[in-house]
Amino acid sequence: MFKALMITRDADTLTTRLEEVDPDALPEGDVTVAVDHSSLNYKDALAITRGAPVVRQFPMVPGIDLAGRVSASDDPLYRVGDRVMATGWGLGENHWGGLSQMARMPGRWLLPQPAGLSSRQVMGIGTAGLTAMLCVMSLEEGGLTPASGPVIVTGAGGGVGGMAIMLLVRLGFQVVAVTGRPQLHAYLTRLGASEILPREALAPTGRPLDRVRWAGGIDVVGGTALASMCASIQYGGTVAACGLAADMALPLTVAPFILRNVRLQGIDSVMCPRPRRMAAWARLERDIDPTLLESMLHDVTLADAIGLAPRILAGHVRGRAVVNVA
Structure with missing residues (x-):
C-alpha cells in the first residue's frame, strides 16, 4: 500500500x-x-x-x-x-x-x-521552471539580448514569474516585475527585479499602440495585461505567453504585430517534445542560482x-x- x-x-x-x-x-x-x-x-x-x-x-x-x-x-x-x-x-x-x-x-x-x-530542487523548479525557461529560450530565439532593453514579467509572485525573473537576471537582463501584492517587493528585489510595477500599470488604455517601454515580455495572466504588454513592446521585440490566470480573452489589435514587428510566442510545457525539454532542463541545471532557488x-x-x-x-x-x- x-x-x-x-x-x-x-x-x-x-x-x-x-x-x-x-x-x-x-x-x-x-x-x-x-x-x-x-x-x-x-x-x-x-x-x-x-x-x-x-x-x-x-x-x-x-x-x-x-x-x-x-x-x-x-x-x-x-x-x-x-x-x-x-x-x-x-x-x-x-x-x-x-x-x-x-x-x-x-x-x-x-x-x-x-x-x-537533487529531487527536491528538481521539483522546486518543476513545471514552473520548465515553463519559465521555455519562455526565456523563446525571447532569445526572437533575438533579445541583455543589450536589447528591459523585459517585463507578469505574475511575478508566482512560480513561473519568479523563476523567469531569476533566470533572466542570471543571464544579464534588466527585469521589470508586475505584481498585485505590494508585500512581495522585497522578495522580488531579492530575485533581481530592478523595477516593480502594480497590476494597474498594465491597465487598458484603449489605444492600439502605446509608448515603447520594454524590449520583451513574459506573461502568465493573459487578458488585458497581455494586450497592454504587446502594445508597449519595442520594434522587433518578443512576448512569450504561457498562462491565463486572469483571463483567456485577448482584447488587442494587430497594430503591434504589423507596425512594430512584435512577435507573440505561445509557450506550452505540457506536450513539449522531449528534445526541447532536454534542452530546457540542461539550461536550467546550468543557469539556476541555487541560493535564489x-x-x-x-x-x-x-x-x-x-x-x-x-x-x-x-x-x-x-x-x-x-x-x-x-
Missing part, C-alpha cells in the same frame, strides 16, 4: 483526501516510480479544489510534477534505481499524477534527473497540500511549494 491524494466525485460533490492505495490500482505504463518529491502548482490547486476543468476523469491523483527513482521498468531506457522526473503529459489530469508515493506511466514521459540537482521554496507534506490549494488560488502563496511525499 502507498499514500496518495485522491480526488473523487459523487454526483455534484468533489472530495479530495489522503488515502492508502493498493499498487494494483496504478494506471498502465511501462515504468513504475517510487516518488519522493512533487510540487503544488496552480493547476494542481484547481484540480484539488474544483476538479473540472483540470481533471478529466475520476478518481484522480493530482500532481503535474514528480521526481523519484525507478522501482520497476519494461522500458530499455530506464533501470531500477535510476533517478527520473516527469512534468506535464496529462499527469494529474487524465493520468494519475505525482502527489503520491508511487506512480506508473509510459517511459517516454520520463526524463533523467539532472545530475547536479532556495529562497523561493517552502516544503509541505501530502496532507498539507489540500489546505494549501485554496490559498494558492487566492494568490496568498509566493514562490514554489515542494511536496515531500514520504
